[in-house]
Amino acid sequence: xxxxxxxxxxxxxxxxxxxxxxxxxxxCDRGETIAGLALSRVEREDTIMLSVRILAAAAxxxxxxxAASAQTVGIATGPQATPTNATGSAIAKVVNEASGxxxxxxxxxxxxxxxxxLNRAQSDFGIASIDLADTAFRGVEQFDGRKLGxxxxxxxxxxxxxxxxxxxxxxxxxxxxxxxxxxxxxxxxQKGVVxxxxxxxxxxxxxxxxxxxxxxxxxxxxxxxxxxxxxxxAMLALGAARLKQTDAQVGGIRILPIDTSPAxxxxxxxxxxxxxxxxxxxxxxxxxxxxxxIMAYDLLLVAAAxxxxxxVYQAVKAMHQGKSKLVAVTPVFRDxxxxxxxxxxQGLQYHPGAVKYYQEAGVALSN
Numbered sequence: 173x174x175x176x177x178x179x180x181x182x183x184x185x186x187x188x189x190x191x192x193x194x195x196x197x198x199x200c201d202r203g204e205t206i207a208g209l210a211l212s213r214v215e216r217e218d219t220i221m222l223s224v225r226i227l228a229a230a231a232x233x234x235x236x237x238x239a240a241s242a243q244t245v246g247i248a249t250g251p252q253a254t255p256t257n258a259t260g261s262a263i264a265k266v267v268n269e270a271s272g273x274x275x276x277x278x279x280x281x282x283x284x285x286x287x288x289x290l291n292r293a294q295s296d297f298g299i300a301s302i303d304l305a306d307t308a309f310r311g312v313e314q315f316d317g318r319k320l321g322x323x324x325x326x327x328x329x330x331x332x333x334x335x336x337x338x339x340x341x342x343x344x345x346x347x348x349x350x351x352x353x354x355x356x357x358x359x360x361x362q363k364g365v366v367x368x369x370x371x372x373x374x375x376x377x378x379x380x381x382x383x384x385x386x387x388x389x390x391x392x393x394x395x396x397x398x399x400x401x402x403x404x405x406a407m408l409a410l411g412a413a414r415l416k417q418t419d420a421q422v423g424g425i426r427i428l429p430i431d432t433s434p435a436x437x438x439x440x441x442x443x444x445x446x447x448x449x450x451x452x453x454x455x456x457x458x459x460x461x462x463x464x465x466i467m468a469y470d471l472l473l474v475a476a477a478x479x480x481x482x483x484v485y486q487a488v489k490a491m492h493q494g495k496s497k498l499v500a501v502t503p504v505f506r507d508x509x510x511x512x513x514x515x516x517x518q519g520l521q522y523h524p525g526a527v528k529y530y531q532e533a534g535v536a537l538s539n
Contacts, residue, residue, distance in 0.1 A: 375439055
């Protein structure tokens with residue numbers, strides 16, 4: 173969110189009026205003159221109304237100047253109850269408390285939709301996966317022909333864990349078991365997820381031709397269809413409140429393990445080069461009754477190149493020094509590592525405000 177004009181800019185919008193010509197002083201005994209000037213009744217009323225308007229305008233300018241002094245900083249996220257929204261909300265709270273910047277998470281239909289607005293500096297920050305940030309910056313895949321060259325990396329946050337869930341009483345126990353089953357498809361408002369979904373299928377040796385596609389605009393709708401029995405599975409980011417809610421609504425879920433064999437990982441990485449295997453501990457999440465390998469890739473805080481260096485500096489400082497506070501807001505930050513905030517990503521640029529803090533704090537660039 174952008175700040176409003178300061179008091180000097182606001183004052184310049186109003187034409188100055190010389191109050192010496194018609195000062196708003198008191199009326200004389202009979203109310204027939206103002207400041208010693210003989211006026212008609214109409215003239216007296218006009219002068220009084222002008223004075224009232226001047227005072228009202230002055231009061232309005234004072235309010236505008238006060239509002240201008242408090243800038244609002246926006247963090248673009250995905251829909252409410254998603255990991256990106258929980259992440260953005262936690263960062264906003266911690267940054268607000270540490271720096272005094274009025275920061276808030278701004279939910280969008282998807283983070284894909286939020287990236288063009290961030291590129292135009294209509295938001296200060298955004299939450300994006302490494303894959304989304306990379307394709308947006310290079311102008312490929314869902315951003316083909318519209319390179320978003322103003323996207324800058326601010327910090328690596330943590331692994332974004334994704335997976336396919338089925339009902340706990342389902343006969344489907346691995347990704348290969350999805351063959352011939354109903355599976356969310358298209359993701360018309362969240363095109364970046366198509367590749368993630370396809371990578372999970374590829375890991376199991378499947379393609380969309382092997383499943384019965386259920387068209388959805390985004391993962392939220394896909395999850396609703398799963399809950400309502402319109403789909404046999406859902407593809408979700410794991411770790412946010414939505415997973416626990418889904419588990420309760422359907423009477424239990426199972427997270428399908430990925431194939432960690434060299435062949436399985438190669439098939440997955442062919443579609444999602446930045447992806448890697450992440451081992452969920454037993455009981456760590458709803459649907460993980462045993463140790464479960466899942467697909468993961470890094471989640472980032474990004475910013476517009478136009479975002480002021482000082483704002484980025486303060487945000488990075490608050491996060492680097494505030495892991496316990498971030499985790500207290502949402503457990504998705506349990507895997508956040510301050511020492512890995514400054515991670516190198518081929519082809520992407522860091523915001524100078526972030527680099528300044530990392531250099532001062534001695535946070536080395538990691539690979």
